[in-house]
Amino acid sequence: xxxLSKILDIDHRTEVKQFQKGKILQHAGDAIAQTFYVKKGLxxxxxxxxxxxxxxxxxxxxxxxxxxVEAIEFNEPVKLFIxxxxxxxxxxxxxxxxFKADFSKEKMAENAQLLYRRLGKLQxxxxxxxxxxxxxxxxxFLDTYPELPNRVPQxxxxxxxxxxxxxxxxxxxxxxxxx
Amino acid sequence: xxxLSKILDIDHRTEVKQFQKGKILQHAGDAIAQTFYVKKGLxxxxxxxxxxxxxxxxxxxxxxxxxxVEAIEFNEPVKLFIxxxxxxxxxxxxxxxxFKADFSKEKMAENAQLLYRRLGKLQxxxxxxxxxxxxxxxxxFLDTYPELPNRVPQxxxxxxxxxxxxxxxxxxxxxxxxx
DNA sequence: GTTATGCATTCATCTAGATGAAGAAATGAA
DNA sequence: TTCATTTCTTCATCTAGATGAATGCATAAC
Numbered sequence: 001x002x003x004l005s006k007i008l009d010i011d012h013r014t015e016v017k018q019f020q021k022g023k024i025l026q027h028a029g030d031a032i033a034q035t036f037y038v039k040k041g042l043x044x045x046x047x048x049x050x051x052x053x054x055x056x057x058x059x060x061x062x063x064x065x066x067x068x069v070e071a072i073e074f075n076e077p078v079k080l081f082i083x084x085x086x087x088x089x090x091x092x093x094x095x096x097x098x099f100k101a102d103f104s105k106e107k108m109a110e111n112a113q114l115l116y117r118r119l120g121k122l123q124x125x126x127x128x129x130x131x132x133x134x135x136x137x138x139x140x141f142l143d144t145y146p147e148l149p150n151r152v153p154q155x156x157x158x159x160x161x162x163x164x165x166x167x168x169x170x171x172x173x174x175x176x177x178x179x
Numbered sequence: 180x181x182x183l184s185k186i187l188d189i190d191h192r193t194e195v196k197q198f199q200k201g202k203i204l205q206h207a208g209d210a211i212a213q214t215f216y217v218k219k220g221l222x223x224x225x226x227x228x229x230x231x232x233x234x235x236x237x238x239x240x241x242x243x244x245x246x247x248v249e250a251i252e253f254n255e256p257v258k259l260f261i262x263x264x265x266x267x268x269x270x271x272x273x274x275x276x277x278f279k280a281d282f283s284k285e286k287m288a289e290n291a292q293l294l295y296r297r298l299g300k301l302q303x304x305x306x307x308x309x310x311x312x313x314x315x316x317x318x319x320f321l322d323t324y325p326e327l328p329n330r331v332p333q334x335x336x337x338x339x340x341x342x343x344x345x346x347x348x349x350x351x352x353x354x355x356x357x358x
Numbered sequence: 359g360t361t362a363t364g365c366a367t368t369c370a371t372c373t374a375g376a377t378g379a380a381g382a383a384a385t386g387a388a
Numbered sequence: 389t390t391c392a393t394t395t396c397t398t399c400a401t402c403t404a405g406a407t408g409a410a411t412g413c414a415t416a417a418c
Contacts, residue, residue: 154366169366173368
């Protein structure tokens with residue numbers, strides 16, 4: 001995961017808020033969708049589907065931003081829950097913080113570039129979900145985000161990968177045995 | 180699908196190329212990944228997975244752009260095939276056509292905004308793949324892209340949804356019977 | 359210490375969708 | 389028109405992963 005801090009116009013004057021582990025920053029159904037920049041800590045976004053099951057859309061450790069982009073951009077109802085997996089320091093933005101008129105041209109280009117990078121990552125996510133078995137998605141996850149398994153429980157990695165914790169457990173024991 | 184023509188600096192001087200239905204514009208493994216703007220016609224991008232199965236990443240009808248963003252942005256090997264589903268008129272761009280220094284500030288902001296919209300669409304795609312059964316993904320597809328079923332065969336819709344043509348056929352007959 | 363709550367593992371069963379084969383319907387070329 | 393090719397549908401079988409339950413293991417609260 002690459003550093004996305006530059007995507008927002010964050011400087012020393014910006015107000016940082018403290019939240020405890022477990023704090024829910026945004027609920028599905030909220031009237032407005034906000035954007036959260038993680039200065040310190042770890043947060044995640046997830047949906048709860050029609051059967052009550054959780055699916056993690058993304059993790060956001062230090063310097064990442066997280067938002068329900070679909071809700072913000074298309075005025076859809078907010079679908080994503082966002083909560084803290086660790087005690088965190090968060091900067092909260094309203095809609096459209098990315099395209100402020102007083103940004104310099106260079107800043108605009110930077111923002112566009114960083115959005116493009118995230119598009120690339122999401123493209124990969126879609127291709128993995130469609131074309132790779134769970135075990136490949138897991139090993140790719142470990143390669144790409146080597147620090148996360150130390151910070152989040154297995155069951156959350158499972159729901160990020162699109163499988164159940166039991167299935168991930170089975171995959172892990174299979175990998176361990178084959179070594 | 181919203182109009183993405185403005186994302187590129189397309190004017191009358193730009194060279195348009197003609198391609199016939201079936202023409203492959205980009206192969207997985209190609210040395211450079213290009214960006215394709217569809218002036219007329221219909222193209223698609225897709226991967227072929229380790230078992231030889233096709234998975235369509237996206238369709239691009241008139242005014243859409245298509246590219247292997249991951250390959251372009253992270254210098255990864257090209258994974259996406261791109262080919263013509265109809266006779267098409269295409270404008271081909273090289274890497275980084277979105278962030279040219281001579282773009283105006285307004286153009287930059289527009290480009291960033293359009294990238295953001297596409298992020299919103301991809302977010303939805305991931306959430307649907309993870310959290311919704313195939314039948315819901317199909318009805319959402321019909322709602323969102325009502326013109327595409329008339330232009331592409333069922334089997335391609337199936338591989339876009341992440342299921343086999345047989346499974347889609349079963350879903351369709353189930354829907355037909357329940358009416 | 360004891361009790362509780364959450365997490366990971368294992369197993370037995372179930373199911374959505376994959377796979378493979380066959381036939382019917384549509385499309386296209388000669 | 390005929391013949392070939394592709395697409396769609398149906399069915400029988402198979403499998404990856406879901407579901408649900410039981411067990412063991414932590415960490416935390418009392």
